[in-house]
Amino acid sequence: MTLDWETVDRRARSGDQPGVARLFLEATEAERLAFTKQFEAGLRAVDPDVYWRARVDPAPGYAIAVIGAAPSAARAATLLLKRGIRDSWQQIQFDRVLQVAEARELDWLGDLGLRLAARLPTRDVWDGGDWAFTARFLRAGGTPPPVTEGVVRGWLARLIRPRRERVPPLSIRMREDPDLDVLLPGVFEIDGMGSDIFNATWGEDSALPKSAIRFHQAVAALVAEGRLERKAILTATIDRLARGDKPNALRPFVLLHDELDPAVDEIAAHALDYARLLAEGPGAVATVAQRCLRVLDDTGRLDADTLLETSFPVLLRKEKTLVKAQITWLEKVARREPERADEVFGTVSAAFGHPALDIQERAFTLVAKHLPGLAPDTVARLAEASVVLAGDLPARAAALFGTTVLTETVPELPPHTGPAPMPPPITTAAELAEEIAVLVHEESGVRWERVLAAFVALHADGGRGSLTAALSPLLDRYPGDLGEHPWNEGEALACLGAAITMAIDPARQDGVHRRLHETVRIARQEGRRGENGSRLSPLPDGVLALRVAEIAVHLNGSMMPMLVATPTHVSGSLDAAVLLDRLSRAEAEGWQPWPFDLEQALLRLPRGPVSADVTTGVAALASPAGRQFAQWLASGGLPDPISERVVQQGKLGYLGAYDWDRPVARRMLARLRPARDGGLRLERQLLTLAPPDELKYMPDDLEGAEEVVAMVLPHHREVAAAWALPEMAALADQDQQGSARLLPLLAEGTGPIGPALSAAMAYAFCAKQESDRVAAVDAFLTLTAGTEPFAGRVGEALGDLCSDSTAKLGRALPALTDAHRSGASAAVWELLAAALPPLLPTKVRGVPDLLELATQVAVTLGARTEIPGLADIAARPGASRLVQEAKRLQSTLAP
Template sequence: MKELLTAVREGRHRDVPGLVAPLDRAERRLALAELKAVRKEARDWDWRERTRTMKAVLVAGAGCHTGAAGCAAWIGARELREWEHSPYPWVLKALADRDPVWLADLAHRLAARTVDSEAEYRLVVELVRMADCPLPASDGIVRGWVERINSARWRQRPYPPLTDVLRAEPYLGVLAPHLLDMAELPAPVAWPGYPGPDDGWPSALTILTAEGLLDRTLLLERCTTRLLRGGKSSDLRFCLLLLRGLEPTSQEEAERAADWIAMAADGPSPVAGHAQEVLARLDGHGLLSVAQLADVSGPVLFRTEKKLVRAQLVLLGKVLRRDPSAAGQLLPVVGEAFGHPDIGLQERALKLTARHLPSAPPAVRQDLADMAAQLGPAHRSAAVALFGDLLGDGQEADVYEEILPPAPVPRRLAPATEDTAELVEEVVALVRSGSREVPEFERALEGLVRCAHTNRTALAEALRPALAGMWWAAPGEQGEIDWRFIRNHDGPHVVVASLLGQVPEQAFAEGRARSAAAGTCFHAALNGVTHARLWEAAAAIRAGELPFLLATPTWHTGSLDPVELVDRLRRYRELGVEPGPADFAQALLRVRRTGGDEAAGRAAGLGTAEGDRLAAWIRAGEPVAPVLRHHVETEAPAARGWLRQSAAGARRILLATRERLVIQQEFPRAFHWLGRPHTPGSQTCYHWGSGSPQWTAVLPEDSETLAAWLLPFVATCAEDQRGGASPLPALVETAAPAGSAIHLALGYGLGARYPEDRLSAVDALLVLAARGQLDAALLGGELTVLIDRELVKPARLASSAAAAADTGAYRTVLAVLVPVLSALLSRERAPRGLSDLLAVAAECAERCGPPETGPIAGLATTAARGGSTQLVRQAARLQAVWDRSEAA
């Protein structure tokens, strides 16, 4: 055993199997205890020495384990797999004396663990060979098998056909079917074939199935199950290619009719399209009943994919022509398409209904007439002609009423709790969750300051055990903890840690100096304001001399009542407390300046420097940084370096802000960036990720200025980044007026790439409309410019407009789209997506009537072109609204 341990420490893993073999069971158990100590000790060694020793530890530990479970855990340990050349051949030698049943158990346990490499796959295969047992099929084993095939194939020149490589695989019949059971296919399997699609996995498996090397029935069953389960598009494409290659017979497809119906109803578009083709074939062979067709048609006609709905209507038409007696079952299903958002599909469904309505029973006719109420004015006359008295006189009974969400009302923040137990619960929840929401953050911060002033010892004693597991409370290198405090102190971490004595003086000095540094971009500037206030509170809370904070907002938006701030300053004067510079500066940025003449007079009457500053700030009534009312169009070169994010990407339309000297002269250094002039392209940003809720709380009364600074961030949502539009709802929720900056930011959001960003912009649009601050003409003009610059795509704008209209805000959406349509229709060549915008506008106009601004320029000309394109059809539909209005 001594020789074994010496060999292990010297990293002679090749000698280990021979040294393990003579040891009996007891000696191996003793050696294993020593090996665990060596393994722990080697973790702190130089990586070269550690790698050599760990390979020997791996071989020796595998040989010394007497139980298969422990041996599998030892071999599978991640720290024992840091090697360049595999030591597994020597592991197999060390296990050569084991019983086949034991080896089979080990193979199954290793297969159930993560198999990350070809070497681990070979280890399991060799164990199976030694044990003479079946190879276990697991996700890890299949991944290792695919990797081995892929690497072996690409090492040969010329590349051998994949079919030839797989044909020689002894475990093909076991592992290939398991591909269809995996949650996610290995990348080489899902990739298209190289050098061509005929050399991909689907075609190869199809050929091998035809040769009898794979069970065709098993593959068919698993393909169908995999398509039903769903997954990544590349995985589903593999399954579809394989399924088509297997060429199931009509009888085999009929046996799985319920599966095709489920796929057509709920599957992704490619899967639903294939299922629809199968069902059409089954109908052609007389293997699909009318009841089954009715069951699948309802959900398919409810889908948004026009191609699928159109194909289903065609199939229904074929069945009705062949069997008119089926009208009683199928026409009510056709009527579901009356509510489809696409006017062309509504027309198809109406024509199909008109063709076969004479064959329908009277009760079905009445049901269809009721469904026809969903049709818009464009099809109203045709519906009246078809259903007659069953439909009614066709007159609208109700006067249109715009539906907008309730205008947001600022919610008052609840006072900070004075109960220590309740405060501890709130602080622990905030710290552990990492929440940055303004109400929770401000309430906890105010509570900490107040309670530390009145009962600091009890608060510290209650918080210490509750936060014992935090990174700054656990044992560790103080330098690393200080570094994290200085650079990453979002939330009240530094305040709580300061209360518990976990922040040394040096960290205080460096942290406050860093937060006071001037920001290089809006991220650093806005975060720096919050950080400066946190460090200031952390310093004050150590002594517990500060009774409360001045900048704690009155409302959830971050705004502060001026009268309330005056009262706080008066209390400070009575207690002889000097306000913290950062706290008072933040209070000034948050205080409401509108209608504050009385508060300004009371502030001036305090007789203190802070009172005079507050009075002057309210009376000035100026924004923190005035926004220049012209577009700054930039043609900046591409940013250098993958980490560097230019504030003015090529062709973006951004806004500049003017200088505000009072910020630079009277505010702390951490606030100076806010008062400097800023022109797009003059700053470089290295920040990535979504916005912070606390940004709007820094400048709740200057949302227009904040929007101008956030434009470089918001504009990314119209390109290829997620989350750029996330600040928009909070920006428009404050009481501050909305100007060109907010409307421009809203324009970017409405044209965002990802649906979640577009929904954020739609929420902001509806809030602005509910508050009466939406300038539809201004927003339409901004959208026109963005579309002209190819910064916003009309199709994405149409998606946002449709989402807003679906809430009932038809008149609002139409007012925004009118100037956009006027500009786009005047172009010589219609941009892609214009028909979608016209469709949304037509839907809105049919609901609320034509806009008061009059006809849209170029609309009548486009509608009169003739033809069957969607552009002409939707233009004619919209023009018809004006024609009906004038006729009335």
């Protein structure tokens, strides 16, 4: 018979895989090869959507046809890897593939398997189905599998995530696997393989056996029965631990090591490896190494020099349990070998430099206990090492060694120079086009202000021709951003696209322009953005979009030569003298600024009185804008709104958890309301905020607009903080990231620090991501350089949030420590003094560490502040760390 594309395609689309195979089984080899070009052309012409639109997936039938028509392994691999066909590998009836291959007497199936193996994925490998398909070609061709990452990941996934519900135990499946000896070593050698084992049961159907969780047991069982060589597996395990990896990727190998339970001789063979793991390995790995080395030491087979040399870095590790065990071990060695006590306690003194006071105290107490038996030169070295002790320990060391207590120098914060001035203006159409292109990819408040100022100025200068040449390509290049669509209605970029269109084609009056005209009219007449005819955001970032819409609507009508709201500083602040110059020019040239441009300018003026020259100049203005400016200054500007704390309560779902199974029991937000009636059109909506009763899951309304929001009201930072507070809270209670970049911007501004900004700082200190905590520290340092006290309010918010674990206290400790070491010790102490009282009665993890930090800060400052509730904790019986740290702080604060 003669093969033709229509017949093959019809049978493939009907899901008739045996029928497709039969076509090639009944054909001659010459007919199959003659059909190759027609088949490839037909396959290329298939609409990719057919693979998911069709009632039956035709791809498995096409794959069988590939084996029946391909002249070589290279051509077959190219076709099988085609999108659509590759997605169906697991649905292909491989016995049909083998029938066709045997009929053709193909000798390149192994080569085909190698080519497919080279393209196996190395990420998101779930059940190893691609590997199973590839492996059948390798086995059919008698070709061993290559030990590549894609192959090993696929092989392992197939083993630990069986697709059938009833399967033999993993140890049996591994024993019977023909590729075990070739591919198992790759599990130990390729980085990240342990993560596949550790996460194997994620999302796994409960009906399936949890075999992945027993990987270490299966390997150990094969070792015990002799199927795998014990020495090779133990060496591979230790080598894997020594090379390091992410903690979850190392965990299966830690469990395997424990399962193998190496004997003393085996430990001795790897003594240097264990020593390095103890010093450098992750916590769980170091614990294993410490345990093995102690076994070796107990049998007298560990060299003392190796122990002492290894102990130096161990005594500075952050894992305090590990450090305490090492100190105890060293004391035991000193008792056992008194002739080496001087070396041992010289080594113990390395712990004097540990960041934790309780570790320092343990080492110091041990040294003090054995000091009488040590040589004078050793005592001198220990006295010298004690200079790094912190908290109350320097005084105790001075009394022990007869030295002088060194007074700790309080670091000073560098003076804050204030926000930087705005960059130079854009002066050419070409430069404007470049900035707009960047703006499309990365919006920022400063870039927006420069673009808007240049756009208006260049258009007013009669540069329509240059603007057309420079900006027209942008509309074609970024139609999804600069054009209006359902997904970006009312966004600033879409309004900018409309403004560009009006600048280069003034005769055009399309629906976008009409909608923007209506939006601007509503904002002017009703003082409203959003809902009922307005597509602009009612949030603070909607002010920018309104200003851009105003430009688009009025650009060709009033021919403004410049904007008056362009700030003079990157914080958004506008000098009153500069605004006076701009309005004086407007009056002299006979033009009036656009309404919302003028309102934004007024909202950006600094607080407080202006100079006499500005007062005199403003009084001389006679235009409507000038009179409004004068009235604004006379009334004292925008009065601070009333900001009040609001607590949202989480709502339990049907699964018994909060909000999409994220445990958010409550969230601290703020309510805003204006302090006066009337005012500017922009004023009431900006200063009115009433959070809903139910908290929002993963809020992101202001994502990426932080700088824009900060620049709307640069001298009323509490307002911006209140609007952004849901996202700031989500940094800590839902582990989002990025929103804390707003805080340093607000710190550069001015205005009272109320409940919103205080809570925002507290949440950011407890953020999951380090970058957000760093932003909180930067803001804290900037605020500390100001004159307004604020840290106590942040401490109250922090104590409240952490007292019931709404936020995690442990996350805040490194950030507060950084702030202390950077010179903000006084502010950190004010924060701690306010945060500790609500935390002391609780059992929140991290309170002892907070007390320890408080002791360090108190010693630095010589603080004597009384902490409510501290004496009660210090008076408790027992030797818990909470009680010990409370006693230490209480002693430090005593007059």
